[in-house]
Amino acid sequence: xxxxxxxxxxxxxxxxxAYFTARAWAEFSMSGTxxxxxxxxxSSLSDLGQGSPQFNLDNALSxxxxxxxxxxxxxxxxxxxxxxxxxRITSTTAISGFCGSDNTSRQDWYVGYFGLIR
Amino acid sequence: xxxxxxxxxxxxxxxxxxxxxxxxQNWLDIAMSxxxxxxxxxxxxxxxxxxxxxxxxxKEFQHDPEKHALQWTALRxxxxxxxxxxxxxxxxxxxxxxxxxxxxxxxxxxxxxxxVPSDRTFRNAWEMAA
Numbered sequence: 001x002x003x004x005x006x007x008x009x010x011x012x013x014x015x016x017x018a019y020f021t022a023r024a025w026a027e028f029s030m031s032g033t034x035x036x037x038x039x040x041x042x043s044s045l046s047d048l049g050q051g052s053p054q055f056n057l058d059n060a061l062s063x064x065x066x067x068x069x070x071x072x073x074x075x076x077x078x079x080x081x082x083x084x085x086x087x088r089i090t091s092t093t094a095i096s097g098f099c100g101s102d103n104t105s106r107q108d109w110y111v112g113y114f115g116l117i118r
Numbered sequence: 119x120x121x122x123x124x125x126x127x128x129x130x131x132x133x134x135x136x137x138x139x140x141x142x143q144n145w146l147d148i149a150m151s152x153x154x155x156x157x158x159x160x161x162x163x164x165x166x167x168x169x170x171x172x173x174x175x176x177k178e179f180q181h182d183p184e185k186h187a188l189q190w191t192a193l194r195x196x197x198x199x200x201x202x203x204x205x206x207x208x209x210x211x212x213x214x215x216x217x218x219x220x221x222x223x224x225x226x227x228x229x230x231x232x233x234v235p236s237d238r239t240f241r242n243a244w245e246m247a248a
Contacts, residue, residue, distance in 0.1 A: 044139050062181050
């Protein structure tokens with residue numbers, strides 16, 4: 001396997017706009033014993049309490065900035081709801097996720113998704 | 119697929135529920151194939167960031183580029199066993215006060231997944247057993 005190393009990736013044909021890529025992603029579950037079903041760019045997930053996952057990056061970012069997102073894939077094992085959620089980059093190595101419901105309480109999702117773009 | 123988990127308490131916030139660290143299988147595979155830098159590479163970065171937080175300049179903080187690059191350029195430490203990788207992960211991803219300071223009880227335990235409750239009804243009341 002070979003690794004491509006570049007500083008920027010640009011569109012080739014119209015203007016050369018830069019592409020920004022995902023630094024980390026995960027499909028996770030906070031149902032039962034918390035689990036990382038699949039992931040990239042993470043070393044671990046910390047289950048801090050009900051509806052409170054923390055995503056720990058395998059390597060530190062150069063600064064604590066970027067665009068982090070947590071979304072609900074499946075609220076309960078058989079039920080899909082549109083629910084509230086949030087994420088915050090708390091340090092160069094950790095992103096806090098907030099898994100919600102239809103109010104401000106935190107809930108344990110059956111399946112959730114996490115992404116960090118930078 | 120690993121069957122290890124780490125349960126831990128934050129000694130600065132003992133009123134909070136016990137936390138559970140779930141390792142990434144991808145990361146464990148890298149650790150067990152010898153792809154990790156020495157742990158001090160991460161500690162150095164953590165120290166610099168903690169200093170910036172204490173001094174109130176975290177918002178504009180940037181890691182020193184040379185120290186940051188060591189994550190990829192430092193000489194790799196060689197393959198770890200799964201148990202060694204879990205110990206490395208504890209020292210990397212748990213707050214340092216959990217494992218580097220002395221307390222009147224252990225602040226973390228490496229356990230098997232089946233030892234972690236799967237009923238989350240009272241998740242915010244979980245406490246580490248003695």
